[in-house]
Amino acid sequence: MVKKKSLLRSAGFTVFILFIVFFVLFPFIQMLSMSLKYQWDWGNPSLIPRKINLEAYKELLNIDQAEKNLPDSIKNLLKNTPDLTKAQKNKIIARYKDTGSVFPFFEYFKNSFILAFTAAAFSGIIAIFGAYSFSRMQYRGRSTIQRSVLFVYMFGGIILLIPLYRIFVRLGFLSTPTGTFLTLIVIYMVQTLPVSLYMLGNYFRTIPYSIEEAAMIEGLGRFSIIVKIIVPLSLAAIMTVFIYSFMIAWNEYLFASIFLKGFKNLYTLPMGLMALFTSKNAIWDRIMAASMLTAIPVIALFMVVQKNLTSGLSEGGVKE
Amino acid sequence: METAKRLYPATLDRKAREEIFGWVLILPALVIILSLILYPIFYNIYLSFFNVNLDGVNTYIGLDNYKGVVFDSFFWNSVVTTFLYVVFTTIGTTFMGLIVALAMNKTFPLRWLVRSLILLPYVAPVISVVFAWQFIFDPVNGIFMDITFNKLHLFANRFNLIGSPKAAVWVAILFSIWKNFPFSYLMILSRLQAIDKNLFEAAEIDGAGTWQKFKAITFPELYFVMGAIVLLRIIWNFNKFEEVFLLTKNVKVLSVYTYFKAFTGTMELGQGAAIAVIQFSLLISFILIYVKKVLKW
Incomplete structure (x- = not known):
């Protein structure tokens, strides 16, 4: 029973x-x-x-597209003109090779990657020093700073979008592609900075203070301690924070959709996907393949840092 | 050289130097956060009292933006939608997170694999999963219609679930639960693993059943974690934009409503700013009540 x-x-x-x-x-x-x-x-x-x-993937990754895109007239030309050298033929084919007009996956990928990588790197570097400062040093105003960093969690993107848009339009940054791109990098950096500060601060507190004291007796200053001791000891945590920031920037759509509106060749993957979905080229297999290709890098990165990230996330949210 | 001397005179003791250096290290982060988060928020409040023109001329119009918003029935619709969305997604993610965490705290074969698979919805980019969800509810080819209409004959005809605002909000809620429950699960699980096992053994000796053990030990231990998760979820989902907007344009929660107001059509940036201010005030007052009543801080 x-x-x-x-x-x-x-x-x-x-x-x-x-x-x-x-x-x-x-x-x-x-x-x-x-x-x-x-x-x-x-x-x-x-x-x-x-x-x-596999056609959708081939099309997006630009594999074997040359023959398919050749207009019949060009095919005939190639076939019926024996005195063309191989190099000349390839040159002609290459002109039709690009399928980028439908969904230039590599271009969007490149834009997303540069944006996310730069923003995450800067945010990480600034956060290392900032987090060290408020987790390890004693000074007036420290706990106020620490608390206000958390306060930033409360502000959603939309309350920042209108004023930031206004500010950067006024500064004239949004009228050139370079300016727009830099603006977005700065904005993504700001959005990931509070989380990076918080997670790194939590990690630095777990490093035994005695290591630093020993280094100070050896005559190392604070700055050398950070560079020579703290950073090497927390490489895993820094990597985790970097990838977390990278993922946030990689996935961002709200700011990109407003700021990049006029610059089609700066589109990030989320922007490009949305544009593809609303265009006449929207067919399910193409959209789903593009979705897969957008998700895979993020999921792969996540697998790399999974263990550290999960513990980092739970320490970030659960304060006791 | 002179400045260096003034900054670090030989008499300056270690403590004072430490103080200066602490500020130097935090300064870049502080400047960025102040200039790109705090300043814009005040600027947003300022803009909400102006008629904002794209060519750069702002004219002061007092409370007209607020009046325009408050007397607009679409605004109140979107307030209701937002509350509906926040309440059900918060309950859903927390409850689901709790149940899954309790299950994952038991041992079973392949647990490591299941544990990492569960996190996938949370890490996958929103933009890449919304299309799969749209396809599931697609009126022509979607699997939802295939099961409910073709196989179970629940409805008289095929229809577009995401297409109608009334039904779409429930799809958006379900989607949000699917996407975000892993976060709650992760938090709750890590707290569960920290509970002293001896407590359970003692309770078993006293003859406590599963439910009694949960009620007397697990739940009190989880109370504050869950309180914090609910707080974070309320804040995040109240401001949620992408997960709603990308899935369907028919669910106008406040963020989406503001987006349409401020960046489409006549681009009413001033009114958009006013909505953002109202939205933020609503959130703050809600949080204050919550912190007092639930977290008892």
Whole structure:
């Protein structure tokens, strides 16, 4: 009787776990499945495509696109003009190779990457010194600073969007591509700075103070202590904070959508995807493949730092 | 050289030098946060009293922006939508986070794998998962319609769930729960793992059942973590923009409403600023009540 009950219980538990996994993964599976389906297969509710279609990925990653895009007239020209050298032929083909007009994945990827990388790097460097200052040094006003950093959590993007837009329009930064790009870097840096300060501060407090004292006796100043001792000891935490900031900037849409509106060649991946979705080129397999390609770098990065990030996040939120 | 001497005279003791250096280190972060977060917020309040023109001329119009907002029924609709959204997403993410954390605190095969899979919705970019969700509820090809209409015959005809504002808000809520419950789960789990195991053993000796153990030990230990999670969730979801806007244009929570007001059509930046001020005041008053009543600070 007791055994039967516990058997039932563990079966129920297994079903529950399976349900959670299914709930969590279903949208991802749906995305993968659609990105691999042919258009005639869309109505088929099964998640397994009847026939695998890699066309959308090939198109986005610009693989084997040369032949497909060649107009018939050019194909004939190439076939019927034997005295063209190979180099000349390739040159002609190369002109049609670019499928960038539909969704220039690499360009958007590059923009997103430069933005996110620069913003995360600057935010990380500034945060290392700032976090060291308020977690390790004694001075008046320290705890006020520490508390106001947390206060910044309260402000959502939208309350900052209007004034920042206004300020940067007035400064004239938004009229040139370079200015716009730099503005966005600065804005992303600000948005990730409070989190970076907070997480790094928490980490620095776990480093035993005696190490620093020993270094001070050796005659090292504060600055050398940070560079030579604190940074090497907290590389994992710094990396985690960097990747967390990188992910925030990589995913950002609100500011990008307003600031980058006029500069199509500066579009980030989220901007580009949204533009693709509302354009006439919107077909499900292309959108889903582009979604997959946008998600994969972030998920890969997350896998790298998973252990540190999860403990960092829970220490950041749970204060006791 | 002179300045250096004045800044660091030989007589300046270690403590004073430490004080200066502490400020020097925090200064860049402070300047950036002050100039790009604090100043814009005050500037936003200032703008809310002006008719903001794109060519750079602002004219003072007193409370006209606020009047325009308060007498607009769309504004009140979006207040209601926001409350609906915040209340249900907060309850949903916290409750789901709690249940999943309790389950993940037990040992079972492949637990490490399940634990990391659960975090995927939280880390995946919003923009890349919204389309999958849209497809699920797509009226023609989506799996939701296939199951409810074709297989179960629950509805008389196919319809676009995300297309109607009334129904779309529930899809947005479900999406937000799916996306954000991993965060609550993570917080609760790490607190669960810190509970002293001896407490449970003692309770078992006293003959306590599963529910009694939860009520007497687990829940009190989790109370403040959950209080903090709920607070953060309220703040974040009250300001939420991307998770709603990218999924559907039909759910006009306050942020989305402001966005449309300020950046589309006639670009009413002044009114947008006024809404943002109202939104922020609502949030602050809500938080003050919450902190007093629930967290008892």
